[in-house]
Amino acid sequence: MSNEVAHIENVYASAEQKSAAANSPIVASWRRCITMHHLAPEEARQPERLSESEFLQARERASSLIAEAAEEMDRLFSTVGRAGCCLVLTDRDGVALERRGISSEDKDFYRLGLWTGALWSEASVGTNGIGTAIAEDRPVAVFRDQHFLSANINLSCTTAPIRDHRGRLTAALDISTCREDVNEVALSILSQAVRDSALRIETNLFRSAFSGARFVMVPFANNPAAALIAVDKDDLILGATRAARIALKLDDRTLEAGVAAADALHEQPREASHDDLAEAERAALRRVLTRTGGNVSQAALLLGISRATMHRKMKKLDLH
Numbered sequence: 397m398s399n400e401v402a403h404i405e406n407v408y409a410s411a412e413q414k415s416a417a418a419n420s421p422i423v424a425s426w427r428r429c430i431t432m433h434h435l436a437p438e439e440a441r442q443p444e445r446l447s448e449s450e451f452l453q454a455r456e457r458a459s460s461l462i463a464e465a466a467e468e469m470d471r472l473f474s475t476v477g478r479a480g481c482c483l484v485l486t487d488r489d490g491v492a493l494e495r496r497g498i499s500s501e502d503k504d505f506y507r508l509g510l511w512t513g514a515l516w517s518e519a520s521v522g523t524n525g526i527g528t529a530i531a532e533d534r535p536v537a538v539f540r541d542q543h544f545l546s547a548n549i550n551l552s553c554t555t556a557p558i559r560d561h562r563g564r565l566t567a568a569l570d571i572s573t574c575r576e577d578v579n580e581v582a583l584s585i586l587s588q589a590v591r592d593s594a595l596r597i598e599t600n601l602f603r604s605a606f607s608g609a610r611f612v613m614v615p616f617a618n619n620p621a622a623a624l625i626a627v628d629k630d631d632l633i634l635g636a637t638r639a640a641r642i643a644l645k646l647d648d649r650t651l652e653a654g655v656a657a658a659d660a661l662h663e664q665p666r667e668a669s670h671d672d673l674a675e676a677e678r679a680a681l682r683r684v685l686t687r688t689g690g691n692v693s694q695a696a697l698l699l700g701i702s703r704a705t706m707h708r709k710m711k712k713l714d715l716h
Contacts (some may be wrong), residue, residue, distance in 0.1 A: 400438075400546040407437040407544065421532070422542045425523040428531070429544045433519045437546050443509035443521050446491060451513040454491050461487070461558075461567050462494055464600040469496055469569075472593045476586060480575045482510050486568045490517035490527050493567075508551060510572055521545060525553030526570045533557055533565050535594075537587045539580050552578050554587040556594035561605035562648065563638030569594045595622050598637065602626070606635050612657060617643035627657045678713045681706075685715070 410416045411427040418424070429435045446454065455462065465485055473483045473496035482505045483496040492514045497505055505511065509521070518527030522544025529536040537554040553572040560566040571586045599622075603611065606626035617623030623639035633655050636646050644660045657663075681695070688694035696706035709715075 399541070399549060403541045403546050403549050404437045406541075421528075421536075422523060422538070425518065425528050425531070426544055429518065429522040433522070435519075435522050435544065437522070437544055439545060440547060441521060441545055442547075443514040443516050445509075445511075446513045446515065448513075451491070454487055454489075455493055458487050458493055458567070460604065461485075461597075461601065464604055465494070465558075465567075465569070465597045468593050468596050468600070469494060472496075472571075472589060476571055476589065479573070480578075481571050481573045481586070484510055484516075484526070484570045484572065486516060486526055486530075486570070488530060488566050488568075490515055490520070490530055490568070492516060504574055505572070508548070508572075508574070516570075521548070524548065524551075525555035525572065526568050529555040529557050529568050529570075530565065535587065535591050537583050539583055550574055550576075552583050554583055554590050556587075556591040558594045558597050558601075559638050560598075561602045561635050561637075563636070563641050566601075567597075569597065598622070599624065602635065602637050609634050612661070614640050614643045614661065625657060625660070631657050633657050633660060674713065677709070678715065681709060681713065681715055 407426050410420075410423045411430050413423075416423045417427045435441070462485070469483055469485060476483065477496060477498055480501060482501070484492050485494040486492050492510070492512050495510065495512055509516070516524055516526040518524065518531045521527065523538060524543055525536050525538045528538065535554070535556045539552050541549040543549055543551060551572060551574055553570055555568050555570040557565050558567040558569060569590055571590050602624060609626035609628060612625050612627055613620050614623035614625065617639050619639050622637060623643050625636045625640050625644070626634040628634050633646070633651060635651065636644065641647065646655070646660065684695040684698050685692070688698065692706055692710070693703050696703045699706070
């Protein structure tokens, strides 16, 4: 019995067992492919390809994502590219927007559909790293015959979702390989690499969305490096990554209503005093004097006060 025939029989037999679907995310995906997407594992099916105009529109919609991901994709590909891996960035629908690959292997990856403009949704080609990661909103690794279509059982892929500055799924980053010597241990190493890169892209998107804000790491989050909040000059939270939203129990409504960073981080409140106000004024004067290189006249001009008033404040606050 050929590998393809054995795979087809295994998909149908496993998908029929509700208990198997409950215990295995891969079988649950196979079951969705049959019952929801009306796909068959024996189909000679390739990813749909967008027309040139549709592809250009998809790239235009994702222009900021592509820009923020480019450097990280280059860095990741420099690590995994020589190992026979193809790197693909998709939008939230599974459309391949960008890819990195070695030219000598392009023919094989193009044949499989791992190319820009291809649609790798679960509904299009069944269980696969990109489509299943998007469908389940979580990192996914699919090893060879865990794919739904028999045509893809020589492919191994691992994908991590990417979320925007509001914590919503906006893209996916995938590493795929056809190498026969790649085992599940090696795929798990690639999985960690793609998750780390996806997180760095998320951070780039978040920082870009709130440029000029102060960024604070949530120290008690499960993953502090991913849990960031953007804070304005008044200590109000402008935005939070998904990890920060989970750790601090924040949502869009809470953020729109306004919440102080100190309150969200459970920092010990302190009553304002005359000394606090004096310290705030002293700090403000020192910042302006630093900017002007100690020039009192220029500092007074920046603050919109007279030189005499500036000298009085400096004397009062013991600034020389």
